Amino acid sequence: MITDPWFYVAAVPAIAIVGLSKGGFLSGLAILGVPLLALVISPVQAAGIMLPILISMDAIGIWAYRKSFDLANLKVLAPATVLGIAIGWATAAYVSEAHVRLIVGVIACAFTLDYWLGLRPTTHGEAPNRVTGALAATIAGFTSFVSHAGSPPVQMFLLPQRLPAMIYAGTMAWLFAWINLVKVLPYFMLGQFSPENLSTTAVLLPLAPVAMLAGIWLVRRVRQEPFYKIAYGCLFVVSLKLIWDGGWEVFG
Numbered sequence: 001m002i003t004d005p006w007f008y009v010a011a012v013p014a015i016a017i018v019g020l021s022k023g024g025f026l027s028g029l030a031i032l033g034v035p036l037l038a039l040v041i042s043p044v045q046a047a048g049i050m051l052p053i054l055i056s057m058d059a060i061g062i063w064a065y066r067k068s069f070d071l072a073n074l075k076v077l078a079p080a081t082v083l084g085i086a087i088g089w090a091t092a093a094y095v096s097e098a099h100v101r102l103i104v105g106v107i108a109c110a111f112t113l114d115y116w117l118g119l120r121p122t123t124h125g126e127a128p129n130r131v132t133g134a135l136a137a138t139i140a141g142f143t144s145f146v147s148h149a150g151s152p153p154v155q156m157f158l159l160p161q162r163l164p165a166m167i168y169a170g171t172m173a174w175l176f177a178w179i180n181l182v183k184v185l186p187y188f189m190l191g192q193f194s195p196e197n198l199s200t201t202a203v204l205l206p207l208a209p210v211a212m213l214a215g216i217w218l219v220r221r222v223r224q225e226p227f228y229k230i231a232y233g234c235l236f237v238v239s240l241k242l243i244w245d246g247g248w249e250v251f252g
Contacts, residue, residue, distance in 0.1 A: 001199035002041070010040045015053060015204055016211045022057045023215020024169060025222070030054075034147040035108045035238045043100045043147060043242075048192030050148055051183060052201045056208045058177035064216065065170030070163060073171050074178075076133035077140075077154065081179050084141020084150075089186040095146075102246030104147040108239035111152050112232050133157050144179050145186070151176070 002008075014036040021030040037046035095103075136157035144150030154175065158168060187193065 001196060001203060004040065007037075007040045007200075010036045011049075011204055012207065015050075015207045018050075018054070019057060019208055019211020020215035020218065022054075022061060022173075023212040023217075024219035025215035029232075029235070031108060031111055031147075031149045031151060032235050032238070034149065035104050035235065035242055038101055038104055038147075038242055039238065042097050043104050044097055044192070045197060047147055048187060048194070048197045049201050049204070051180060051187055051192070052198075053205055053208045054148060055177075055180050055184075056205060057212050058173065058180055060209060060212050061173035062177050065166070065173045068166040068170035069174045070167050070171045073133070073158065073161075073163075074174060076130050077137040077157075077175055078178050080134040080137035081141035081144070081150070081175070082182055084138040084143075085145045085179070085182050085186065086141075087138075088142045088145030089190070092186075092190055096250075098246045098249030100146055100246070101242050102250055103143075104149065105239045105242030105244075105246055107143055107147065107149045107152070108235055109243060111149075112236040112239060114152065115232050141179060141182075144176075145183055148180075150179060 014033045017026065017036075018030045018033040020026050021032075033050055034043055034046045037043070037049070041049075136153040139153040140150035143153065151172070154172065158171065163171065
């Protein structure tokens with residue numbers, strides 16, 4: 001088990017934010033989990049520690065949205081995510097921790113700029129497009145494999161469709177439950193479930209349902225915009241730090 005107190009200074013808020021996000025509060029900011037942990041441990045190890053925690057949250061999400069999802073979108077997205085995960089698995093031996101840190105930082109930075117600058121297309125009720133959906137899902141599978149950061153490509157595909165809120169949330173919940181389960185085998189083959197990682201996960205795991213249920217409760221009662229501004233500001237600073245560290249090791 002990791003005993004460094006600085007790890008838990010980062011891990012507790014990271015899991016809290018991920019749980020709140022997957023519960024619907026601060027939606028989309030689950031991407032902050034691995035970048036926060038990557039400040040104190042390897043991003044590869046951070047991803048391994050987070051996966052069982054995410055799966056436990058997925059179980060709650062599946063129960064909450066067991067009847068609310070868009071099957072047509074899932075049929076387009078789910079198979080293509082496997083290709084993205086396979087690409088991540090196949091290239092894992094050639095990508096160093098510095099590369100992963102740089103990739104995570106770039107993804108987090110792009111996600112922040114997208115929020116601040118409004119780069120996503122305006123929603124106008126588009127129907128699902130198989131080619132666009134497959135491309136978005138493949139990218140999501142890869143980025144999710146590397147750093148559990150698969151939501152931005154999928155959100156950019158789903159949001160223009162203007163799905164009802166419950167259907168949108170349920171579709172995301174079902175899709176990422178599938179993605180995280182598919183990642184179990186390659187993570188196991190890569191040694192991500194080491195005794196140290198699993199014991200650390202076991203310590204942090206009780207926070208997962210508490211944070212997610214708190215997110216479900218808060219989304220119905222608290223204005224989110226002030227929290228978004230703070231959270232995205234933190235994510236931007238973290239992303240710059242990861243880009244600096246990873247870029248220095250890769251290019252320095």
